[in-house]
Amino acid sequence: MVDVPTLVEQAREGRPRAVARLISLVEGASPQLREVMAALAPLTGGAYVVGLTGSPGVGKSTSTSALVTAYRRMGKRVGVLAVDPSSPFSGGALLGDRVRMSEHASDPGVYIRSMATRGHLGGLAWAAPQAIRVLDAAGCDVILVETVGVGQSEVEIASQADTCVVLLAPGMGDGIQAAKAGILEIGDVYVVNKADRDGADATARELNHMLGLGESRAPGDWRPPIVKTVAARGEGIDEVVEALEKHRAWMEEHGTLTDRRLHRATREVETLAVTTLRARLADLHGDRRATTLAERVVAGELDPYTAADELVAGLTEG
Amino acid sequence: MVDVPTLVEQAREGRPRAVARLISLVEGASPQLREVMAALAPLTGGAYVVGLTGSPGVGKSTSTSALVTAYRRMGKRVGVLAVDPSSPFSGGALLGDRVRMSEHASDPGVYIRSMATRGHLGGLAWAAPQAIRVLDAAGCDVILVETVGVGQSEVEIASQADTCVVLLAPGMGDGIQAAKAGILEIGDVYVVNKADRDGADATARELNHMLGLGESRAPGDWRPPIVKTVAARGEGIDEVVEALEKHRAWMEEHGTLTDRRLHRATREVETLAVTTLRARLADLHGDRRATTLAERVVAGELDPYTAADELVAGLTEG
Numbered sequence: 001m002v003d004v005p006t007l008v009e010q011a012r013e014g015r016p017r018a019v020a021r022l023i024s025l026v027e028g029a030s031p032q033l034r035e036v037m038a039a040l041a042p043l044t045g046g047a048y049v050v051g052l053t054g055s056p057g058v059g060k061s062t063s064t065s066a067l068v069t070a071y072r073r074m075g076k077r078v079g080v081l082a083v084d085p086s087s088p089f090s091g092g093a094l095l096g097d098r099v100r101m102s103e104h105a106s107d108p109g110v111y112i113r114s115m116a117t118r119g120h121l122g123g124l125a126w127a128a129p130q131a132i133r134v135l136d137a138a139g140c141d142v143i144l145v146e147t148v149g150v151g152q153s154e155v156e157i158a159s160q161a162d163t164c165v166v167l168l169a170p171g172m173g174d175g176i177q178a179a180k181a182g183i184l185e186i187g188d189v190y191v192v193n194k195a196d197r198d199g200a201d202a203t204a205r206e207l208n209h210m211l212g213l214g215e216s217r218a219p220g221d222w223r224p225p226i227v228k229t230v231a232a233r234g235e236g237i238d239e240v241v242e243a244l245e246k247h248r249a250w251m252e253e254h255g256t257l258t259d260r261r262l263h264r265a266t267r268e269v270e271t272l273a274v275t276t277l278r279a280r281l282a283d284l285h286g287d288r289r290a291t292t293l294a295e296r297v298v299a300g301e302l303d304p305y306t307a308a309d310e311l312v313a314g315l316t317e318g
Numbered sequence: 319m320v321d322v323p324t325l326v327e328q329a330r331e332g333r334p335r336a337v338a339r340l341i342s343l344v345e346g347a348s349p350q351l352r353e354v355m356a357a358l359a360p361l362t363g364g365a366y367v368v369g370l371t372g373s374p375g376v377g378k379s380t381s382t383s384a385l386v387t388a389y390r391r392m393g394k395r396v397g398v399l400a401v402d403p404s405s406p407f408s409g410g411a412l413l414g415d416r417v418r419m420s421e422h423a424s425d426p427g428v429y430i431r432s433m434a435t436r437g438h439l440g441g442l443a444w445a446a447p448q449a450i451r452v453l454d455a456a457g458c459d460v461i462l463v464e465t466v467g468v469g470q471s472e473v474e475i476a477s478q479a480d481t482c483v484v485l486l487a488p489g490m491g492d493g494i495q496a497a498k499a500g501i502l503e504i505g506d507v508y509v510v511n512k513a514d515r516d517g518a519d520a521t522a523r524e525l526n527h528m529l530g531l532g533e534s535r536a537p538g539d540w541r542p543p544i545v546k547t548v549a550a551r552g553e554g555i556d557e558v559v560e561a562l563e564k565h566r567a568w569m570e571e572h573g574t575l576t577d578r579r580l581h582r583a584t585r586e587v588e589t590l591a592v593t594t595l596r597a598r599l600a601d602l603h604g605d606r607r608a609t610t611l612a613e614r615v616v617a618g619e620l621d622p623y624t625a626a627d628e629l630v631a632g633l634t635e636g
Contacts, residue, residue: 043618274599297586
């Protein structure tokens with residue numbers, strides 16, 4: 001058994017091995033998971049969580065790394081959670097596309113974690129918020145949650161951050177992709193990276209048009225800024241940080257920060273409740289019961305809804 | 319209220335509006351959903367379900383269309399379900415990237431349906447099997463389930479078909495992508511499309527190597543064939559159909575077809591059971607209860623696991 005209070009204490013002191021250990025406990029649904037979560041609860045709420053999303057190739061990893069540099073210069077402790085829902089690899093190791101992060105690997109004020117969610121019960125929705133809690137409790141001032149790729153789960157993760165940054169790059173035709181992925185609904189700050197390339201202005205204009213930023217808004221409404229960057233050279237990154245800080249201040253002024261955190265926690269609690277019920281369902285019936293019902297479904301004797309009702313019956317009546 | 323028996327009768331006669339209506343009832347979780355599913359149950363099991371997946375740009379839509387043509391030539395009734403988890407659009411209408419399908423739009427022996435799953439309760443896992451049931455009951459001999467994009471859910475859908483076709487194209491560097499998405503574990507038939515392009519042989523060789531097809535296998539094991547096609551010109555499509563028929567015959571001979579259908583139905587029943595429990599959770603507590611618990615989580619008074627337990631308690635005890 002792990003000595004959870006000591007581990008939490010060490011994580012608070014910024015010892016990376018302790019943070020790594022806690023995330024592993026949380027990711028792996030260890031028997032001590034609940035003890036860990038209970039110990040972390042009173043220590044959370046201090047971190048500012050920034051989600052970064054965008055199509056592959058827009059430079060998310062480079063941008064994240066540049067943001068880390070900027071926040072470190074401000075003396076902030078930074079956590080990075082790189083979530084890749086399609087990867088079977090997980091852990092603290094620096095993976096292939098995390099290479100750009102390696103410059104921060106020896107900085108004790110930065111904690112970087114790659115998280116694969118494939119195969120997890122409930123996927124992303126389940127695992128990422130728990131890892132964020134660990135980084136929060138460990139004293140990170142800023143947590144950058146970078147999602148690799150654009151899909152339903154990535155958008156979900158990013159949209160559950162305090163502030164959501166959507167990255168685009170010129171000439172990737174990602175206008176339509178972005179619209180499809182619902183990315184235009186979730187950005188609080190938009191970044192057109194690789195702005196030294198042809199078409200950067202056109203991308204920014206198209207984005208401006210799609211976001212309806214030209215239209216009038218109610219006074220006090222947040223108007224998502226579009227920032228042009230060349231992350232690989234660190235250009236425009238200070239402007240991104242400035243936009244983030246403005247959004248944070250705006251949220252605090254309007255109560256939006258509390259609303260978002262409440263929304264995030266509600267989703268989290270509901271997801272965990274469903275996970276619990278799913279586990280109890282498995283405990284109660286075992287696979288055999290479900291298989292027997294499935295056999296009748298395959299034979300056409302039973303429709304799947306009636307079969308599901310029978311499976312649930314024992315749980316709620318027993 | 320819809321007259322379900324009449325609608326099912328009309329769908330069996332191949333009337334596309336009846337099929338569309340049934341899928342809409344199933345997709346929309348209408349109050350008559352259970353009546354529909356019960357009516358369909360004894361009529362299902364006749365269709366051969368083929369999943370098609372692969373990265374964007376490999377030509378899934380073109381390949382699906384070419385397969386439709388081939389099966390129509392054989393006199394088969396064909397259903398196409400194009401599943402796009404990132405799209406907010408759904409319905410029977412031919413969407414942008416479905417344009418290549420339009421040649422089949424006037425063929426009464428073909429039913430084409432686009433299905434968006436974003437925002438659905440339980441996503442793909444919930445909705446697609448129900449739509450497959452409708453097409454099956456409506457008398458489709460073959461159902462082609464095309465998933466747009468490569469992600470966890472797409473792989474899941476495709477791997478739940480009777481036969482799973484994985485498409486690649488030369489020079490897309492999708493070897494690594496494919497490996498990441500777990501695509502190399504799920505293909506029963508591999509297709510290298512756009513085989514008239516440079517690098518087609520290299521892609522096939524790389525695939526052959528990654529799949530370990532050179533290694534010896536137990537006699538009787540299925541050895542996934544790699545078929546080269548130029549779907550836009552219909553080249554190689556007959557070979558794909560032949561590979562599919564061979565795989566189907568192999569599965570029937572080895573009992574694999576029944577196993578897969580049983581596995582699919584088990585997953586379906588379990589998913590529906592969880593969906594039911596989730597709905598009951600919402601009924602029992604309403605959003606307010608979850609929000610109150612979430613408020614305590616945000617305040618650090620409660621960890622999310624304990625909150626989830628409290629949320630579940632009323633359901634299983636009450």
